[in-house]
Amino acid sequence: MRPPAPPGPVPRPGRRRLARALPQAALLAVLATGCVSPAWDDHDYGLKAGATAQAAASSVELVRLAVRDHDRLTTPYLKTVLTEASGDLGSVNDQFGGVQPPSDAADRLRTQVTDLTSQAEEEVQGLLIEVRRDGLRDPRGADRRLGELAGRLREIEEAHR
Amino acid sequence: MKKLFAVTLGILTAFGGFVDIGDLVANALVGARFGMSLAWVVIVGVIGICLFAEMSGRIAAASQRPVFDLVRERLGPRAGLVNLGASFFINVLTLAAEIGGASLALELATGVNYLLWVPGVALVAWLVMWRVKFETMERIFGLAGLALVVFAVGLWLLGPDWGRLAHQVTHPPSDEGVPTYWYYAIALLGGAMTPYEVFFFSSGGVEERWTRKDLVTSRANVFVGFPLGGFLSLAIAGCAATVFLPVHAQVDTLGQMVLPVGLGLGQVGLALVIFGIFAATFGATLETALSSGYTLSQYFGWQWGKYVRPRQASRFHAVVLVVTIVAAALVLTTVDPIKVTEYSLVFSAAALPLTYLPVLMISNDPDYMGDQVNGRFSNALGTVYMVLLVVVAVAAIPLMLATKAGQ
Amino acid sequence: MSQKARTLHAQLHLLDRQVVHAGDGRLVCKVDDVELAAGEDGRPYATAILSGPLALGPRIGGVAGRLIVATTELFRPEERPAPQRIPMALVSEIGSAVQVSGDPPEAALERWVREHLIAPIPGSDGGGEAQDGGDEEPPAPRPSAEPEDGNRTRLAPLLGRRVLDADGAPVGQVADVQLTQDGPLLEGVQNAFQVSGLIVVPRHTGQLFGYERGPGGQAPALVKTIIRRLHRGSRYVAWPQLASPLPDTGPIRLSARLAELSSLAELYERDTAG
Numbered sequence: 096m097r098p099p100a101p102p103g104p105v106p107r108p109g110r111r112r113l114a115r116a117l118p119q120a121a122l123l124a125v126l127a128t129g130c131v132s133p134a135w136d137d138h139d140y141g142l143k144a145g146a147t148a149q150a151a152a153s154s155v156e157l158v159r160l161a162v163r164d165h166d167r168l169t170t171p172y173l174k175t176v177l178t179e180a181s182g183d184l185g186s187v188n189d190q191f192g193g194v195q196p197p198s199d200a201a202d203r204l205r206t207q208v209t210d211l212t213s214q215a216e217e218e219v220q221g222l223l224i225e226v227r228r229d230g231l232r233d234p235r236g237a238d239r240r241l242g243e244l245a246g247r248l249r250e251i252e253e254a255h256r
Numbered sequence: 257m258k259k260l261f262a263v264t265l266g267i268l269t270a271f272g273g274f275v276d277i278g279d280l281v282a283n284a285l286v287g288a289r290f291g292m293s294l295a296w297v298v299i300v301g302v303i304g305i306c307l308f309a310e311m312s313g314r315i316a317a318a319s320q321r322p323v324f325d326l327v328r329e330r331l332g333p334r335a336g337l338v339n340l341g342a343s344f345f346i347n348v349l350t351l352a353a354e355i356g357g358a359s360l361a362l363e364l365a366t367g368v369n370y371l372l373w374v375p376g377v378a379l380v381a382w383l384v385m386w387r388v389k390f391e392t393m394e395r396i397f398g399l400a401g402l403a404l405v406v407f408a409v410g411l412w413l414l415g416p417d418w419g420r421l422a423h424q425v426t427h428p429p430s431d432e433g434v435p436t437y438w439y440y441a442i443a444l445l446g447g448a449m450t451p452y453e454v455f456f457f458s459s460g461g462v463e464e465r466w467t468r469k470d471l472v473t474s475r476a477n478v479f480v481g482f483p484l485g486g487f488l489s490l491a492i493a494g495c496a497a498t499v500f501l502p503v504h505a506q507v508d509t510l511g512q513m514v515l516p517v518g519l520g521l522g523q524v525g526l527a528l529v530i531f532g533i534f535a536a537t538f539g540a541t542l543e544t545a546l547s548s549g550y551t552l553s554q555y556f557g558w559q560w561g562k563y564v565r566p567r568q569a570s571r572f573h574a575v576v577l578v579v580t581i582v583a584a585a586l587v588l589t590t591v592d593p594i595k596v597t598e599y600s601l602v603f604s605a606a607a608l609p610l611t612y613l614p615v616l617m618i619s620n621d622p623d624y625m626g627d628q629v630n631g632r633f634s635n636a637l638g639t640v641y642m643v644l645l646v647v648v649a650v651a652a653i654p655l656m657l658a659t660k661a662g663q
Numbered sequence: 664m665s666q667k668a669r670t671l672h673a674q675l676h677l678l679d680r681q682v683v684h685a686g687d688g689r690l691v692c693k694v695d696d697v698e699l700a701a702g703e704d705g706r707p708y709a710t711a712i713l714s715g716p717l718a719l720g721p722r723i724g725g726v727a728g729r730l731i732v733a734t735t736e737l738f739r740p741e742e743r744p745a746p747q748r749i750p751m752a753l754v755s756e757i758g759s760a761v762q763v764s765g766d767p768p769e770a771a772l773e774r775w776v777r778e779h780l781i782a783p784i785p786g787s788d789g790g791g792e793a794q795d796g797g798d799e800e801p802p803a804p805r806p807s808a809e810p811e812d813g814n815r816t817r818l819a820p821l822l823g824r825r826v827l828d829a830d831g832a833p834v835g836q837v838a839d840v841q842l843t844q845d846g847p848l849l850e851g852v853q854n855a856f857q858v859s860g861l862i863v864v865p866r867h868t869g870q871l872f873g874y875e876r877g878p879g880g881q882a883p884a885l886v887k888t889i890i891r892r893l894h895r896g897s898r899y900v901a902w903p904q905l906a907s908p909l910p911d912t913g914p915i916r917l918s919a920r921l922a923e924l925s926s927l928a929e930l931y932e933r934d935t936a937g
Contacts, residue, residue: 149504156505157512160519167522171367172530175511183508249504319759321681328693329679333722336679387786557681557693557714558773567787568689570777577780623676624759639885 140194140201144208145255147191151212152248154180154187158219159241162234170226177223184216208251215244263476267484269394270477272401274485275492276540277357278350278447278604280533281597283489284513285662286440287496288506289432291424295490297441301448302486304641306478307634308612311619312454313474316461319624323458323615324554326624330614339610340555344548346607347452349600351544351583355381356593357537360510364530371588378584381541385576390463390562397539403532408491410520410529416498424497439655439662442648443598446605448486452547454611459550463563468628495520508594545583549576598661606652608645616642668845671856673697673818675839676757682712685755685762692770694761695719697818698748699858705908708846708855711748712761713817715770718746722819739771751856752849816911825914826863826900828921834898835865837915841899858902861915862927865896898924 158180165173188209196205218240225231286294312323324343328336359373384393428437466474495516500507507513514533518526546562553560553572560572587593616638619630630638656662671677682691695718699707720731736744749767756762781787818840826834839862846855904924906916917924 150506153505156503157500157507157515160499160503160505160515164519167526168518169523169526172364172511172514172518172526174367175364176515179509179511245503321759325681332674333679333695333719334724337723337727386784554681556719557690557695558770559690564689565788566784567777567782570781571773573787574776574780635884643885 135197137198137201140197141204141255143191143194144204145252147187147208147212148248148251148255150187151184151215152245152252154183154219155215155241155245155248158222159238159245162222162231162241163238165226165231165234170230173226174223177219177226181216181219181223184212184219188212188216204255211244211248211251215241215248218244263473265395266473266477267481268402269398270481271398271484271488272404272536273394273398273539273543274482275401275404275488275536276450276543277353277537277593277597278450278601279485279489280357280492280510280513280536281594282440282444282447282601283492284496284507285598286444287493288500290428290437290440291497291501292421292490292493293424293426293428294437294441294444295425295493297444298448298486298489298493300644301445302483302489303637304445304645305449305453306482307637307641308449308615309454309457309482310475310478311615311630311634311638312458313461313466313478314471314628315615315618315624316458317466317468317471317474318626318628320462321618321624322462322550322554323454323611324551326618327611327614328555330617336555339607340551342603342607342610343451343455343551346600346603347544347548347551348579348583348586349596349603350450350452351541351548351579352586353593353597353600354537354541354544355580355583356587356596357510358534358541359587360593361530361534361537364511364514365527365534370593371590374584374587377538377541378580381538381545382577382580385542385545385562385580386566386573390460393542393562394460394539397535397542400535401532401539403528404488404536406517406521406525406528406532407488407495410517410525411491411494411498413520414495414498414516416494421494421497424501429501433659435655435659436662438651439602439659442605442652442655443601443662445648446601446603446608446652448489449608449612450601450604451607451611452544454615455547455550456543459547459554459561463561465563471628510594545576545580548579549573602652602656602661606649609642609649612645613642668843668854670844670859671757671842672862673840673842674822677709677761677842678819680757681760682714682749682767683760683762684767685764691749691763691767692747693719695746696722699816699818701814701908702847702855702857706846706857706902707816707909708857709751709818709842710815710849710855711750712754712763713746713748715746717744718817721817750849752852816909821861821909821915826861826917827914828917828924829906829919830921831916832921834900834917834921834924835863835896838862838864838897858909860902861900861905863898863900863924865898897927899927900924 158177161168161173161176168176191205191212192209196202218237222231222237231237283298315326316322324340327339331339355374355377356370358377359370362368362373362377363370461470461474464470492513496507496513499516499519500512505512510533514526514529517529521528549572550560552558552575553569558571559569561569566573586596616630616635618624619638620635622629677694677697680694682694683689684691692714694712695715696713697709698711698713700710702708716731716735720728720735722728723731747768747770749763749765753763753765753767754761755764821840822837824837826837828834840858841860841862842856843859844854844856845859846857849855898921900917900919904917904919906918909915
């Protein structure tokens, strides 16, 4: 004899639906945070430029910290830090480059920001090549140049927040 | 004398084993952005994990029942299954993060890309879980994790302005939004109170066959070892606050997180911290992978544990093996392990009451506990934490959406 | 036999507990459900512990539960697969775990996984602590049909059933089943646990989490208050207050009126006094 399907306690539909919806909401959240959204107007574009400058300045400052005290760090470590920073700068550059500037003023801002971020990327890549070859040639000069770049990026960040 | 040695060893193991990739990432991120203004969350989290780990250790010693066994008993099969699903998902996510962390540490040491290390790390971790005795395994990686003390030494040698660090404790930086502040508070709490820690702690108690006599050891581990681990977390945040906050640099890779130690202690410090991170994340890889096996086996009543031969707990070992492979595959998709860690922290925070409520209930049940039921103090504090954890759980996901995961 | 027969609450003390082998401490299974048979006076008593997906699936219910059952039936060779049974006569202790003696059969999945995945890996025989009798393999899973004699039902379907009083007015739903160890002798060893009453709660408040036993032990005041509040109006229905032996489906009818039922508070006050 097989017992008939037991009715069991009456489920609470609301709570169960919620329990099922949670993972989906979580997935959506993960997806939503990874996208680039278009810029609606000059203000929005400015905010994006500010955020880009901030991210680039952060990477530049990190490289500067490592370069200034490079003799205290190991070469594989230095390589990893520089590789990560140049990768970060590259993706920041690409992401901002992908946003359509809505006006002429935005065009000028775009040139200003991408000039700086490209310069930073090139600088870091140059340093990376030196480290891979036979160590940093002019750490003091690099420190100064990076400091200057970071300062100009910060100015843009301050102007657009 | 022998007893004292065992207790000291236990404390050191708990100390070295406390910090995992979640604590590391959360504290470094928060230190760089908020200085020491979220230090209070670490303290709240450490008190919480002490409270509930002590309860689960006491349950394990008094009744030989691990936590997830009790989750199903108290919540019933249906709510227990939802709980199992959530805990298992978070466990796999955390496991992936730990494998990624251990591989990243190897990359920092050798300069070889971390993705090449992932299969090796997963394979060695599985071999350890397959062959090495539970106690040996826990001891070795716990003690090796003590190398992370260099974060504290590094902070000391960096010679920070202590007054300024103290000032930050009560003054969050003005340029960060309020929701972002609370989002990171939740991530920190999720890091300190990750659910797998109590699954592992209580199952470990059963594996080591704790009895009432071992309660002293269990309490010493919890009340001395965990706060010392929490102190390390604060040192990590302090390092980041000293080096990164003044130049407004945000950290988002493991390499950047250890930079302060390198600046403070030089190459030796760098080598030690990388070793410590490897030991801590590798140890946590074992803990999370075993926890996945523990939760699933304990829900379904399967034979589990490393105290029997693998062939006597086939389903348990199969789960551990499969989970390790899945997590390694997840890391190999080149998803950023640090990002995975951040998400796993927030999901952990959202699932906290699911784990801790049954613990609180059972530790009050004289059927299981005999005369070891909770005292008034544990109950009062436990209730306060339950309210707090429910608030955190409700707020976690909405805050993540609102702040775009803390951007 | 002791003077007062032991009383258990099935949901609280029996269902979902770990089953452990009394001899070597091996973990056997969970109490996924309990099999009942009707005694002479129609009062059901527990005959066996049921375990495995075929017992657990119906309790989970919904799509997940049906999926569990369907998948398991697909892999079982028998025509009418039934869950694994462990006769109650083998149960030696019910505490934080249920201890059983004898030779409970191994789960089919465990054996399959061992033969096809774990045993072929080198080293599957070492690493653990040496255990007494650890070398012996537990008996192979055997096809388990329900016993031929009489109708067997399960305990879990009683939970959540609607209860109507003598006038047909709703009392609530069954939250737990009280069992008393004064049933017929099982294989001449021990008395069976027999249904002696129902705990009925007024709303869909779920289970009582053990707090129905009243002020024994310290509970966190807040949790206790919330649970008490949810369960105010909970009633205890003694077996003689049922109108007929438990029906297989549909609501359970009482021969008593709502006002005549004792509240849970009275039950535990009587228990602690006695």
